[in-house]
Amino acid sequence: EPVSLDQQRAATAVTACNAVGAAMLSTLLRRAGSSNALSCPVGITFILALLYAGAESVGEGVNAALGVDAAAEAQTRDSVWSAVRQTLQRFDVADTQQLQDFNPEAIPDTPLLHIANNILAIGDKTVINQEYLDSAKRWYASDLGRVPVDDAKAALDAWANLHTGGLIKESAINVTPLTRLVVQNALLFAARWADPFEAGDTVEGAPFTRADRSTSRADLMSRVGPFALATGPGWRALRLPCNDGRATGAPTLAMDIILPNRVISPADLPASTWGEATRLLTAAQAEGHATRVRLRLPRLDLSSQPTDLI
Secondary structure: OOOOOOHHHHHHHHHHHHHHHHHHHHHHHHHHHHOOOOOHHHHHHHHHHHHHHOOEEEEEEEEHOOOOOOOOOHHHHHHHHHHHHHHHHHHOOHHHHHHHOOOOOOOOOEEEEEEEEEOOOOOOOOOOOOHHHHHHHHHOOOOEEEEEEHHHHHHHHHHHHHHOOOOEEEOOOOOOOOOOEEEEEEEEOOOOOOOOOHHOOOEEEHHHHHHOEEEEOOOOOEEEEEEEEEOOOOOOEEEEEOOOOOOOOOOOOOOEEEEEEEOOOHHHHHHHHHHHHHHHHHHHHHHOOOOEEEEEEEOOOOOOOOOOOO
C-alpha cells in the first residue's frame, strides 16, 4: 500500500544515503589512488533493505546503515524505504517495456528515474520463506522468479539489460552450481539540464588538474549564470538543476558539484562534506539565493565494476 515520505522518513533516508555514499566513495577513492570512483548510495541502501525485508532480526549494523534505530521494528525500516521508492517512482516509465526503446544519445525531455528490484530462486530445491517474499513484494515491489540453474545467468542478464535501458548487458552475478538465490537492484537515470550548456561555449583543450596534481587536457563545458552556491571548511559547492519537465515549480532533481579549495583527493575531505554540501545547497535554493558563477565542467564517462559491499 502507498506509504507517505513524510519529513521523518525523508530525514532517515537522507542520513543513511549520506553515510553509505561517503563510506563507499572514501573507500573506493583511497583504493583507486588517482582514479575516478562511482557509488550509488540509494541503490546500496535499497539492496540492503530488500535483503532484510520483513525481518525483525537483522545482522549487526544493518539498521544503522539504513538510518533507523538498532531496535527498530521491521515495518519501521521497510516503510521508510518503501516510501523512498514510491516517491522516486514519479519519474519512472509507465511500463518497463518502454525501457527497450531507451536511447542514451537522446535524453528524454522529462526526467527518467527507474528503480527495480529482483529476487530469483535458482533450482527447484531452493526453499524461500513465503513471508519474506510477501514482504519483498509488498514493500519493495520486487520481481519474483525461479529458474533452473542452467537458465539462471541468461535470466539475470535479461533482467539487468531491461531495467538499465540496455546500458548494462550482463548481470555482475557469477552463477555457480552452488548459487541458490540472487537479489538484484537496478537504477537508470537520465535527465536534461534546466539550462543546457551550449556547444559553442565549450573550452577545448583546457588544462585540468587531477587530485594527484598531475595535469591533462580536457574539453570543458562552460556557462556563466546564477547558481545556488555553498561553502564549507575546505570546499565549495554548486547546484546544477535538471529540467523537471514542468512549466512551473522549482526543479526537483539536480547535480551537486563539490570542489576542494586546494588540490587534494576528495577522499581527504571529511566524510560529512557531501551531506553538508547538499543540505546547504538545498537551503540556498529554497531561499532563492543565487550567485553569478563562471562554471567550467569536464564531461564524464564513467563505468563501474562489481564491488564488494562488505
